[in-house]
Amino acid sequence: MDVKECGRHVFGVCHDHLAPHVSDGIVVSEHVTYKKLISTIAGELKIDETRKKIKARYIVEVNASPLFICNEMSVKLYVLQFRLEDCVWIFKASCRRGIELFKVRFFQDVHTCPLKDHVFTQLQATVGFVSGFAALKLVNYKRIHTPNDIIEAIKNTFGVDINYQKAWRAKERTIKMLRGKPAYGYRQMARYVYMLNSVYPSSHIRIHKFEDNKFMYLFVALQPLKSGFEYCRPEVVVDGAHLSGAYKGTFVSASTLDGAGCILPIAYGVVDSENDNSWTWFFENFKIDFGERDSMCVVSDRHESIIKVVSVVYPNVPHLACIWHLWKNVCTNFRKSKDRLSDIYYAMAKAYCKDEFGFF
Template identity: 30%
Template sequence: MSSEEECVLVLVHCSGKIKKKSKKYGVKFTDREPLSVFITSSNSLSDLKSSILQKLGVFGSKFVKKIFYKIPIAVVSSGVMYDTFVLAADEDIRVLFHCVRSFPEVRIHELYAKLEVTLDSSGASAPVHSSTAAGGASCSAPANQSSVLQVASPSFAADLVPTVAVRTVRSPNEGVLQQTFLGESSRATDDELQEFGEPDQVENAMRDDDSDQEPHYPPHFSTLNLEALGEHPAGIATVGGSSTEFQIGQSFQSKDKAVLSVKDYSIRRGVEYRVLESDHLKYHGKCKDFGKSCSWLIRISLRARKGTWEVRRYNGPHTCLATSIFSDHRQLDYHVICARIFPLVSADAAVPIKVLQQATEADYGFKPSYRKVWKAKQKAVAQIYGEWEESYAELPRWMLGVELTMPGTVTVLQTSPVRVVDQIDESTVYFHRLFWTFPLCVEAFQHCKPLVSIDGTHLYGKYGGTLLLAIAQDGNSNILPIAFALVEGENAESWAFFLSNLRRHVTPQEGILVISDRHNGIKSALEDPVNGWLPPRAYRAYCILSQHNRPGILKCNLRG
């Protein structure tokens, strides 16, 4: 994809209905299971229609009669006002991209496709042939395969950011503006809206909501950059992205890239191969049906002088049939998946595994197991942020950097020695505990209420552990974290480490109230005179979570 070409992800509704204008949001499309389709600025209307039919699996039996665009026309205090606009020609795609640029508040744009069954002259179903009307509008489903990028995804909708001001955006092309907002030829008529006004056969399965509130969808796809599937940063092994045949003499920068390219080729062709040899000098594979119905083989070797891997022998293409009916593919391992999902994980490390699973399925046509995708994500995270051991080894450097950047920062690191049999290796130490606080937190606590809430939360990384926190509260009841600690778990020693440093560096004031749960480790640390939390210097309150009539209400039981 060229850098000048624009790409946008749209929802395509093919069932449900178009609800007429409301005072708050205007027109609204209703469909519980819309399609997700990528449209590029170079796509034609015929490409878009073909893509919808291919995605639905009805290519040849149905055709797209008309496509409505839920076009944003103004931003108001309650959200975005919409109207309907008919995509009737290739030039109308420009209108959609104009609205994408003009209304950044709309994260996901929506279309409604009206489908009809294709009939021949006798009234029976007939194959569909491509035809284009004047002006570039396709009046039947095209026979050529769509070039629109497609990604399967869960349901989602625009996550709007309300603003106070009302504004409309004028296009530099007045013709486009007129066609978008004033053009009668492309605007959906009341009769057309009425045609969609009655619920179809799937309407009973949908929620019957006639309110003006926008439907709520899971938010993670609103910010997920699915366009990143086709982008790969330098230095990361990538897959080939196509099923084109290899050429003798074709070179790769590394063995990883060569192997990924061979696997990608096999997955997209729907065939499998077996690895005969694989070492630091060569990679040799044959089709699993080699010698029976197929003669496909490939041999890739290292060219030491050039430092590249080169295809030295190749018999292709496959002459066997791709008859696999399985949902997974042998060559679709977590290394291949990692190369595909790397840009998505790089953009959002919290992206759910199921989302990555669906994105991989949309790209390859095979659905990998949850565990494969989980391992692929872990590998991608390690490539982006480093291994767990590397991260822990960077802690002293991070502490020094924070202290230099933010003078007054307090960091306390505890390590444990390495024991080999009965001997102590003094050259190596293990991470044990870390306490830190920032100067702004220390200063802010001087202006807060004389109380602190302390608690811990479990960490679910490779080495586990617990994050301990101290929270303060200002005069307006706003909460403020003031101290942090990474420890091995909640016990008397770890709480003593945290509370002693909290007292020494952050809360030296007298008469402070400590709110906590009834953990025995906290009780032991607070009752230790060395830590400085005994009355009258400090007092304790238990925080109990009510599980009965009003869950979520915190009650404090003061203990002197």
């Protein structure tokens, strides 16, 4: 019987009263358990498995090459041997008709085949191997390389299939190897602040900690950005973005538009979440460094804490709504009409006088 499957144990049961070329195949996984192996053979030979008279003196190893069983003569003789002709490994057992007990007749457990023929029958990629392979793609932190990309790359390069969990674990291990653990990054915060002050003198950088000396808030306003804000319109846009990873938090920032209409960041920081205390601490540091300019305004997504804090820290500064966040609310509440409302909405948002705004 010509069976070419690799990575699985393939058993062929041949009955001598049939034509020599007729055979039934039993296919089991290479990780088959002892109970499953006995059950499969018993089912093929129509043996009452519940009587528990089947005894096995040898269990096929996990990484063994494909084997086959033959049934010869009136006495049922079962022979397990390697498909490789130059290997002398063989296992023989027999039982007479009407008897359900197998008796081992001969067992030669020495392999004479090359090691690669019975070790490399099924290639597997470990997490360590995959992480080393993915390291070259993840050196550049700006590059997006997802677990699905890793799965595809391993398949195309080595012809090996890996699951999503293994790819994800390999990526996490690679990132940890290249950039260190998140906790280590927070321990380097003091060095980070020191280097910023050394490279950008006169910057305003502050760290706020808990009573047990754990990190709480960070505020950074670099001197070059402070100088650039003096030549921009006094419009401050603030927003927050949730951080992912082992340590949660929120990245907060303040930015404006330069003369070319490009975004210019003027201050940023990290806080625990968007709440009254964190935004108060951020705006107080912002006011210490930037003060209050004439015709200044603050633009945000209308977060409740931002509205409350701006009215306290900057009582004379108007607070405006971001047109992009406002448009998202329109799309949420008027999904069917958003295409028709788009042109009208942006025309109203970009109107420069009340008469033009009232036209719509």
